[in-house]
Amino acid sequence: MTASRNIVVIGGGPAGVFAAIEAKRRDPAAAVTLISEEPCEPYERPPLSKAVLLGKAAAADAPIAGPKGVAGYGVSLECKTRCTAIDRAASEIVTASGRRLRYDALVIATGSLVRQIPTLPLGAARVHYLRTEAQARALGSALKNARHLCVVGGGLIGLEVAASATELGVKVTVIEVLPRILARVCDEETSARVEDAHRRRGVDLRLNTILTRAQAEPDGSIALKTGTDETLMADLVVVGAGAAPDDRLAASAGLRTDNGIVVDAQCRTSDPRIFAAGDVVRFPGPHGLTRREDWRHAQDQGAVAGRNAAGANDEYRSVPSFWSEQFDLYIQGVGSASAKPDRRVRRYGSGASQINFELTGARVAYALGINAQRDIAVARRLIERQTAVDPVALADPMIPLGNFLKAKAAG
Numbered sequence: 280m281t282a283s284r285n286i287v288v289i290g291g292g293p294a295g296v297f298a299a300i301e302a303k304r305r306d307p308a309a310a311v312t313l314i315s316e317e318p319c320e321p322y323e324r325p326p327l328s329k330a331v332l333l334g335k336a337a338a339a340d341a342p343i344a345g346p347k348g349v350a351g352y353g354v355s356l357e358c359k360t361r362c363t364a365i366d367r368a369a370s371e372i373v374t375a376s377g378r379r380l381r382y383d384a385l386v387i388a389t390g391s392l393v394r395q396i397p398t399l400p401l402g403a404a405r406v407h408y409l410r411t412e413a414q415a416r417a418l419g420s421a422l423k424n425a426r427h428l429c430v431v432g433g434g435l436i437g438l439e440v441a442a443s444a445t446e447l448g449v450k451v452t453v454i455e456v457l458p459r460i461l462a463r464v465c466d467e468e469t470s471a472r473v474e475d476a477h478r479r480r481g482v483d484l485r486l487n488t489i490l491t492r493a494q495a496e497p498d499g500s501i502a503l504k505t506g507t508d509e510t511l512m513a514d515l516v517v518v519g520a521g522a523a524p525d526d527r528l529a530a531s532a533g534l535r536t537d538n539g540i541v542v543d544a545q546c547r548t549s550d551p552r553i554f555a556a557g558d559v560v561r562f563p564g565p566h567g568l569t570r571r572e573d574w575r576h577a578q579d580q581g582a583v584a585g586r587n588a589a590g591a592n593d594e595y596r597s598v599p600s601f602w603s604e605q606f607d608l609y610i611q612g613v614g615s616a617s618a619k620p621d622r623r624v625r626r627y628g629s630g631a632s633q634i635n636f637e638l639t640g641a642r643v644a645y646a647l648g649i650n651a652q653r654d655i656a657v658a659r660r661l662i663e664r665q666t667a668v669d670p671v672a673l674a675d676p677m678i679p680l681g682n683f684l685k686a687k688a689a690g
């Protein structure tokens with residue numbers, strides 16, 4: 280009788296959870312172990328800056344694997360366990376307590392680390408970063424006594440925190456070094472619309488503004504100095520300065536890394552028995568090696584990495600997407616944006632809904648929507664099927680978007 284294989288997955292985010300579940304599904308005889316340094320059943324991060332901060336939900340309400348947890352799928356979860364090394368020669372991982380676990384196949388899904396601003400380091404009094412459930416709880420309770428919050432960084436997470444804090448009655452100032460918010464994810468028109476939504480609710484958005492110094496004051500507030508020598512006073516600061524891939528474990532094991540773990544289309548690292556997925560990887564995308572930091576990518580790529588660790592040879596082909604919720608705006612992007620699309624098409628729907636398309640030839644390559652959930656779902660299918668579209672008809676809100684699905688794939 281052959282011994283069942285050991286599949287070990289490091290990291291309890293969506294990439295790790297879906298890798299573990301799919302590995303077990305593909306090879307039910309395998310012993311699948313999920314190693315997570317966090318103390319609880321893996322939970323979703325997106326609600327942390329939204330419902331959890333607003334006090335409408337707890338992270339425990341959104342377990343990634345659903346109500347039965349990963350155990351319900353036959354996966355052994357080891358919480359509060361940090362993996363400190365991968366011994367490739369022995370095919371073992373090493374934990375912080377010195378324990379060794381043998382693997383036949385390994386999946387690394389260690390996610391990202393928040394980018395720190397040297398003037399506002401993690402752990403400084405009244406300075407918050409947001410990545411984990413514990414950080415969300417700490418920020419949520421600090422907001423209860425806050426009058427003025429300063430958010431450093433006008434990206435998705437910073438703006439979601441700004442919106443949630445405003446809804447809680449806290450006065451919010453956002454400092455953004457670039458001339459517009461969401462510059463990394465949205466076109467200018469969408470940025471302007473989101474900007475307007477924040478300003479109308481009283482958020483003080485400071486664009487083209489650099490933070491030069493931060494000083495704790497004796498009264499417990501923080502004085503933030505800007506490049507124009509202005510001083511902004513706050514009693515709480517949230518830093519949303521982006522994230523970096525946590526590829527330290529892989530790098531120290533000698534795997535190929537380059538601003539993330541480099542994997543092939545099958546999520547294989549430079550060691551054929553080690554796979555990687557999620558925020559931590561750079562994978563072959565339509566515009567070369569790509570890194571993404573969004574939930575759907577982590578889930579879909581994790582699933583492929585898990586199946587391949589269990590013996591499949593699937594390619595990761597998912598269409599990337601993200602979403603964000605700020606006040607009454609539901610922002611979604613699907614596909615691969617390009618710096619120079621062949622054509623841009625705007626489609627304004629009923630009410631406040633809007634969708635901006637980017638075309639490559641006659642195909643939709645990217646769509647960015649505001650309050651256009653149904654149309655974005657159709658746009659995803661147009662992108663997946665590479666359907667040819669007529670740009671003039673695409674802009675016409677009287678023609679249901681679903682009609683385009685009947686057309687043939689572009690040649």
Ligand SMILES: Cc1cc2nc3c(=O)[nH]c(=O)nc-3n(C[C@H](O)[C@H](O)[C@H](O)COP(=O)(O)OP(=O)(O)OC[C@H]3O[C@@H](n4cnc5c(N)ncnc54)[C@H](O)[C@@H]3O)c2cc1C
Binds near residue numbers: 293295391603
């Ligand atoms: C506040 C917040 C809001 C977000 N909102 C959205 C949203 O609205 N829409 C969207 O698309 N995306 C959103 N995201 C992004 C999305 O959550 C991430 O892209 C996704 O979680 C990445 O999944 P991952 O599994 O690759 O990594 P992660 O979720 O980062 O999980 C990695 C896990 O590995 C653990 N780990 C790392 N090293 C070790 C080790 N050595 N040993 C053991 N465990 C280890 C970490 O502690 C962590 O639990 C949000 C993220 C945050 C933080």
